[in-house]
Amino acid sequence: MDQSGKNSNLIKDSNRLADFTDQVLNGKLEKVESNVDGELLGLEETILRLKSSIPSTPLDQAAIKQMQVRLKTRIQREAREVQPPFWKKWIEIVSRPQLGMAFAVALVLVVLVIFSPSLSTAGPAPLTGTALAPSSTKNILIVSIAAGVMLIFFWMKRPK
Amino acid sequence: MLYSTGSDAIFNHINPFTPLLTTNYMENISKQIYQEASDEILIQQYKAGSQDAFDVLYQRHLPGVYKRVRCVIPENDVEDVTQDVFIAALKSLSSFRGDSQFRTWLRTLTNHKVAEFYRKRTRKQEPLLAPLSEASGRMEGATSQVLEERIFIQNALKKLPENYREIILLRFAEDMQFNEIAELTHQNLEASKSLFRRAIAALRNHLDE
Numbered sequence: 001m002d003q004s005g006k007n008s009n010l011i012k013d014s015n016r017l018a019d020f021t022d023q024v025l026n027g028k029l030e031k032v033e034s035n036v037d038g039e040l041l042g043l044e045e046t047i048l049r050l051k052s053s054i055p056s057t058p059l060d061q062a063a064i065k066q067m068q069v070r071l072k073t074r075i076q077r078e079a080r081e082v083q084p085p086f087w088k089k090w091i092e093i094v095s096r097p098q099l100g101m102a103f104a105v106a107l108v109l110v111v112l113v114i115f116s117p118s119l120s121t122a123g124p125a126p127l128t129g130t131a132l133a134p135s136s137t138k139n140i141l142i143v144s145i146a147a148g149v150m151l152i153f154f155w156m157k158r159p160k
Numbered sequence: 161m162l163y164s165t166g167s168d169a170i171f172n173h174i175n176p177f178t179p180l181l182t183t184n185y186m187e188n189i190s191k192q193i194y195q196e197a198s199d200e201i202l203i204q205q206y207k208a209g210s211q212d213a214f215d216v217l218y219q220r221h222l223p224g225v226y227k228r229v230r231c232v233i234p235e236n237d238v239e240d241v242t243q244d245v246f247i248a249a250l251k252s253l254s255s256f257r258g259d260s261q262f263r264t265w266l267r268t269l270t271n272h273k274v275a276e277f278y279r280k281r282t283r284k285q286e287p288l289l290a291p292l293s294e295a296s297g298r299m300e301g302a303t304s305q306v307l308e309e310r311i312f313i314q315n316a317l318k319k320l321p322e323n324y325r326e327i328i329l330l331r332f333a334e335d336m337q338f339n340e341i342a343e344l345t346h347q348n349l350e351a352s353k354s355l356f357r358r359a360i361a362a363l364r365n366h367l368d369e
Binding site for chain 1: 215218219222223226227230231239242243246247250306309310312313328331332333335337338350353354356357360361363364367
């Protein structure tokens with residue numbers, strides 16, 4: 001048989017197998033057609049095996065609802081189990097208005113303490129005869145700022 | 161946002177007297193509207209914060225996803241893998257741009273989850289197919305012969321090249337007609353039928369091994 005004849009036979013077989021599959025899946029055929037032989041017969045047998053082994057009973061509404069409930073339960077359980085990463089927690093804390101404000105105030109105060117020239121020991125020598133030496137002034141200021149920040153923090157965390 | 165509750169914008173848009181109505185009544189009406197809405201509208205509503213929209217999408221597409229998964233995954237794991245598909249869909253739906261149909265997108269997601277299932281099993285060195293005794297516990301009414309045959313065919317399907325397996329699943333699991341398959345795969349009808357015949361021939365060879 002020449003190439004074109006072979007091709008036309010394959011096309012014919014493909015069409016017949018497709019028609020056979022349609023009829024089997026529509027429930028119109030339950031066994032191989034009697035007028036086929038050779039390879040097509042084997043392919044039709046495979047179609048019948050597939051049809052009988054692939055579950056055909058559709059999900060009913062009750063089963064769908066039950067599965068939906070189980071899906072939601074699993075989503076909720078997984079959401080509880082998954083811990084957010086540290087940076088996410090940190091952003092969450094800072095993005096709360098009260099805590100964010102406290103953090104910002106503390107940050108500004110720390111920057112002031114570090115960079116304020118009057119609090120710095122570097123530079124020109126301190127005036128003699130002042131009541132307190134600059135280093136002790138600084139220490140008192142730092143302690144009071146820390147106490148202030150802690151007070152703000154405890155005030156925020158107070159039971160409401 | 162993962163499965164969050166939110167306002168049903170579609171309903172608010174339709175009914176300007178929303179505050180006068182009870183919540184239950186509103187929910188029922190919005191669910192009815194959603195039932196008739198297209199996938200695209202439901203996705204938009206989900207993105208706008210409506211959980212009901214995703215519920216309808218889930219109910220609409222669950223049977224198809226479940227049947228496809230059931231064709232290739234051992235019976236005991238079918239529901240877990242189906243859940244994996246919808247959880248993945250929930251997580252990435254906000255980035256779904258609608259370049260393809262939702263059903264096509266969900267099909268790709270299903271194939272990924274099925275592949276992931278087998279990858280994990282291989283890594284854990286678990287048997288690729290569940291023992292017959294396990295499967296029979298889940299399937300009332302199915303004879304052991306039917307179960308054995310199903311496991312045998314699942315194994316053969318798994319060995320097929322992806323395009324062969326896909327065309328068999330589209331026809332058998334999703335009940336798509338050959339002209340629909342041709343449209344989906346951007347082939348002509350003759351090419352689709354020819355691919356199907358070759359896929360069945362390859363499957364037969366694996367079953368005969």
